[in-house]
Amino acid sequence: MLGPLSLPRCSARLVQGAGRLLLLWFLAVGSASGQTILERLLLAAQDNNLDMVRDTVGRGMPVDTVDPAGNSLLMIAARHGHVEMARLLLNSKANIQHRNGFGDTPLMFAAIGGSLEVARLLVERGAQVNHPGWTALHYCAAGGKVEMCQFLLDKDADIDARSPNGTTPLMMAVREGHFAVVKLLVWEVADVTAKNDDGATALIWARRAKREDMVALLKQAGARE
Numbered sequence: 001m002l003g004p005l006s007l008p009r010c011s012a013r014l015v016q017g018a019g020r021l022l023l024l025w026f027l028a029v030g031s032a033s034g035q036t037i038l039e040r041l042l043l044a045a046q047d048n049n050l051d052m053v054r055d056t057v058g059r060g061m062p063v064d065t066v067d068p069a070g071n072s073l074l075m076i077a078a079r080h081g082h083v084e085m086a087r088l089l090l091n092s093k094a095n096i097q098h099r100n101g102f103g104d105t106p107l108m109f110a111a112i113g114g115s116l117e118v119a120r121l122l123v124e125r126g127a128q129v130n131h132p133g134w135t136a137l138h139y140c141a142a143g144g145k146v147e148m149c150q151f152l153l154d155k156d157a158d159i160d161a162r163s164p165n166g167t168t169p170l171m172m173a174v175r176e177g178h179f180a181v182v183k184l185l186v187w188e189v190a191d192v193t194a195k196n197d198d199g200a201t202a203l204i205w206a207r208r209a210k211r212e213d214m215v216a217l218l219k220q221a222g223a224r225e
Helices: 009-028 037-047 050-058 073-079 083-091 106-113 116-124 136-143 146-154 169-175 179-187 202-208 212-220
Strands: none
Touching: 037 050, 037 073, 050 083, 073 083, 073 106, 073 116, 083 116, 106 116, 106 136, 106 146, 116 146, 136 146, 136 169, 136 179, 146 179, 169 179, 169 202, 179 212, 202 212
């Protein structure tokens, strides 16, 4: 009689295949609350439920599982500032460069949420600060996160990074009315003359917003009408 360790290769493959099917069924089945395991896992990442995530991933759930928008568990943890959750997922080999359908990364989500702890962890583990298109610096500039902007600049973030339509972080800070971020970027020598694809500059946006404080600051830094 064949012991459990001497199964023929074909039988072993069948067992593995059955295990995967069982796992898929397990993940899809509803709980008493009417939620699937997948839905509960996504909520666990959002709510910083370490035990739930550790147990479910340990049972075989892919660590790079995503929600309907393509946001990974790591992105969800980053957005909500859950540093221990982010560390758990990274230790479980989560893809630190995962992008959702909009091209966002976990570091960009940390920038949106303003979580310096998560941002530091991600950069320490190799997250890219600079890449084509929208960047984490764009996002924290738009959100008025001064300390996050300073952290990213200290990590050599491209201060004049261009979005797909040529928008720079300085333009985003001006458009969203964040004077402290504008002041920081000007102090760090952002290009105040840069134009986006429509020919607009940070000064033009400051004029449109009737922000005379920003207009004065930008002109002092060399911006021209």
